[in-house]
Amino acid sequence: AQSVTQLDSQVPVFEEAPVELRCNYSSSVSVYLFWYVQYPNQGLQLLLKYLSGSTLVKGINGFEAEFNKSQTSFHLRKPSVHISDTAEYFCAVSDIGLTGGGNKLTFGTGTQLKVEL
């Protein structure tokens, strides 16, 4: 079984400032890691994912995340945020599964990013 911890429920930040949203996971097996963004009253949109290879993953909208196996972390970063980045961000993990196709996702509780002028 896996678990995901997002330590910050809310992160306020000024526009054009950098931001880091923290995510730690727990699993006894190898995992895939994901970050999703949810805008108000909408579904989830994939920001980025780590499957294998380079531990630094670049996603859409200027976001990136770094997989740190020793610290079991997958923190999301953006060097300069915009008002339009205001949304809920979910970190998720899935085990690799028997066929390598990945299994069900386990989500963190989410972090509300609020970008202010």
Place this chain on the structure above:
Amino acid sequence: GAVVSQHPSWVICKSGTSVKIECRSLDFQATTMFWYRQFPKQSLMLMATSNEGSKATYEQGVEKDKFLINHASLTLSTLTVTSAHPEDSSFYICSARGQGAVGNTIYFGEGSWLTVV
């Protein structure tokens, strides 16, 4: 990219009635679909996993007789909330995982708001 569509995007029903939500993968074959439930300002909770042509696997605490899931084809899964009650009001989101070129990425639908009055 791959698209998953949910219908309806919102529905209001009377207590005691049943409502069906559809989840379609529009441009890929989804061997596995997942149904999640999200309460306001909370994370997504997996309800069940459905594989095409077989019975859905429900998570602990989810009533399979109340939340009927059918995955009759590789592009369509349905969730039927039977004898709905106000406490079933929630945001329901499906996701789909393809095979082959789509790889390990899981794509989410836009979600369906259910309000039971």
